[in-house]
Amino acid sequence: MNPFNYQGPVDPSRLIDRRAELDSLQSAAGDRVAIRLAAPRRFGKTSVLDAHVAAMRAVGHRAVRVDLSKVATVGDVAARVAEAFSVLPADPRRSVRQWMARLSVSAGVPGLRVRLAPSAGRPASEEARVALLELFDVPLRLHEAEGGLTVVCMDEFQDLLVADDALDGLVRSVIQHHGDAAAYVFAGSQPSLMRALFSDHERPFYGQARPLELPRLPLAEATRDIEALLSADGLDAGTAVDELLSFTQGHPQRTVLLAHHLYNLVEQSRSAGERENLAAAAIELALAETRDAQQALWDGLGRVERIVLMALADGQPVTGNAVAGEHRVARSTLREALERLLADERHVQRDGQGTPFLLDPLFAEWLRRR
């Protein structure tokens, strides 16, 4: 079995690095400090939450991850919370079990949608709110009954606002009374939206959680871990792992995607000649696999954004005279487009030196080959 899983969260035992982040999460839980973990798509947020949950359980705490991705209604949110909390010990009021039955939620069915019928004269949306108020209080009930800490990690927290623009207020109103009973982690993609939830004066969670960044993977650590997994299966990729890391610059999912292809290539290669261009061959396979997604992304962009992204891929100064002259665009227009892309945070970020770069190395390569 190829050990490099590039779809979905990785098992905590397969996590590359992230020790500093896990240490920060652990000490914040100890201090009952809430954390917000914001990172671009596919940077390993869910994997880090799963590793945190496992680590917290290993030292005797109760811990759960609530998956809020793509919730569409308040009922969906209640169902996700009930499903996640179902692994906890039964709370004194049996809230989780009762609501699971009422919401027709069965344990172990991730990502479900529910339809809540009105009851006792209450409309369904009101009923879902009551469910949430009771469910979110389960960590407190458990603390009162058994003592101890419950660590609650909410994944894709910003999707809460899709279900209802005021739900962050409801969540905050309950959990602010949890004191020693619970420690919270709020994780999400769309970093700018996450930031709006916690940095906008008007929002209930304003200033309520300590930020924790999830950067690209450190190159040396990732190289070592990938080589260890290859050699555990008797495979030697020569210098190819170094070459891949210098191509991906530690983008988490892209690094593992390329390692996955590299693993297969090394396993299949027989002659020394075949082994010469392993890294290039792995990149070709990954490009072929992601071509449609890159095209769709490209089709959704405006002209000036495209010019900026192409310049970034080519390593040209984006707002310089050369790019402006070649495309007959004002430098100020280019600068504004770059600022928009940076604020959006999905495709472009600044590195440690403040230089903007394309997050996805495969998108950059796809652009260079156009």
Ligand SMILES: Nc1ncnc2c1ncn2[C@@H]1O[C@H](COP(=O)(O)OP(=O)(O)OP(=O)(O)O)[C@@H](O)[C@H]1O
């Ligand atoms: N620390 C890591 N060690 C090993 N692989 C990782 C790590 N971080 C991310 N990955 C890779 O990235 C992929 C995506 O990870 P994960 O699903 O945890 O990210 P995410 O940020 O939650 O993604 P999404 O935005 O899709 O929810 C994994 O399948 C894995 O290949």
Ligand SMILES: [Mg+2]
């Ligand atoms: Mg995720």
